[in-house]
Amino acid sequence: MRDGSSAPVVSLSNVSRVYPTDPPVRALIDVDLSIESGDWLAIEGPSGSGKSTLLNVMGCLDRQTEGTYRFEGVDVADLNDRERAGLRSRRIGFIFQSFHLLRHRSVLENVMMAEVYRHQSRRGRSERAMAALDRVELTHRADFLPTRLSGGEQQRVAIARALLGSPGLLLSDEPTGNLDSTTSGRILDLLDGLHDEGLTIVMITHDSEVAKRARRRVHIRDGRLEEAS
Amino acid sequence: MRLLPFRRRTSKFQRSGISAVDLADEASAGLFARPGRMVLTVSGTVIGIAALVATLGLARTTGNRILGRFDELAATEIFITTQTAADGTTQEWLPWDAPERMQRLNGVVAAGSLTSVDTNGALISTSPISDPTSQTEFELPVQAASPGLFKAVRANLATGRFLDGGNSVRADRMAVLGSGAAIRLGITSVAQMPALRIGDDVYLIVGILDTVARQQDLMGAVIIPEGTARADYGVTSPELVVVETQIGAAALIAQQTPLALRPDNVAALKVASPPEPKRVKDAVVNDLNTLFLLLGGVSLLVGAIGIANVTLVSVIERTSEIGLRRAIGATRTHIAAQFLLESTAMGFIGGIVGASLGSIVVVVVAAVQGWTPVLDPMTPLLAPIGGAVIGLVSGTYPAMRATRMEPVMALRSGG
């Protein structure tokens, strides 16, 4: 690895995750995966196959029990908690199946929250949040409470939040899981557009129709990863 | 950025952090998301602090009231006598015009002199004929007073009038009786112009005293004009000068007195002035106060448990929020800080509102009773701090619970 900028965004080698339950659950087994900048990757697999576990490791929300994970060339095992939190805040955008918007905060405030843990000046924050909302075409809902939005709109707010500060990686766990097929289509169109703009996207899904939209697909079964042909 | 790999690695990802403004913002948003609940949660602390502030304030107020009435008299009086020599004989003297000289000093309300008259054992009677069946002759003290004395001792008349300057100048044989002396002599009214005899001299009784605030001895005495005492009994010098001052002026006037009365020998006089006005430092705590303090303490405890309980519920309710915050860069410390700030703020608000309510209670009660409300100036400072500490302590356990939540687990709960 000569330079961070040419290193893959995500590089997993021999990564395993064993939950120390009784009996222990081997949720990930010897996973090797490399994601280059600008990739759009779908991770497919049945329920319980280890998809979320893999995503949590990639998002630095969880630690692998074996193997090495390099993010943008940096071995994350060498980072302390605050540095990992900083990495999550600045370099990774998260999108969840259940949106995870704060009910009592306006759409704009929900998007602005992405900057709160970056110890960043508040100057220009609402303008930046509005720009992110513009990318998901929701500026007209800025002052709404999320509870008054449709599921698709809520997920777009979550995407706007994830986009704030231009992350190097967008991680989404079943982003269309709670949405009907038409709405899902719009969200996937949106991700397509972001991919075209050069964003690196990883999407988990158990739905092969959804996975088809990605440029690259990998399957996971019983914790083992296999690349689709 | 082609530095050593190690250097590059540590500088590549900035640590997460939150500014004070943002933390305050997040905490207040968390609090005001459920305003009704916050009000209910805070009410326990409000009641507790209000009870404590009111109890302490009322104890202060009543304590001050007793002291104030007592003080007012003592703080405005000066007694001037001459120094007594070691052998007990009085060698020094006071000038006859001492009351007038004192009156000239700034802040003197009234001044008068008083001298006990040695009648050489002469008895006092009211009837010209001695009646062997009942006692008609008494051994009563006779006091000579300057005209200003009556005001200086705050004398009130039951009937008649005081002795005035003219009586003294003309050495009139007139007397005012203390109420006790009047009873012994059997005189209740001056309408019939009663008289009394001191030895063989006849004195017209012009007034009877009802009360005096100072020199209670006067109530049992026969009081005659100073000029008369000088003429009839050869009194050489006033024995005592009583001075009433304005509040706060006593100490200064006492200082000026020796020079004003005896510029020739400032050491000749003994000036008794009130001690420095002292406030009761520790509040008067009676049984009722103890009870209220106990009640205040209990409601504070209940308030603290309330805050702890609600914060804990809120931590559990906001599990998914905690997960999200961890995902967008919060560390465990940031999560703990937010919940601690929320509970501390609740305690702080409770302290402010409670102190205000407690103060209002003190003011209202004092107004109704006609007292001067007295509050420790530290109260408005300490009450919110105390409330904040209660909130901080109450929030500790819930905040610890929040930090123990794993982000993965927290995110799993639906948002």
Ligand SMILES: Nc1ncnc2c1ncn2[C@@H]1O[C@H](COP(=O)(O)OP(=O)(O)OP(=O)(O)O)[C@@H](O)[C@H]1O
């Ligand atoms: N905290 C945990 N402790 C023990 N076992 C766990 C834990 N989390 C997940 N597992 C187990 O690990 C395996 C993989 O779980 P994971 O959540 O990654 O599956 P998934 O592919 O995301 O499934 P789904 O599609 O249902 O979300 C499962 O067998 C699950 O029961």
Ligand SMILES: [Mg+2]
């Ligand atoms: Mg899952």
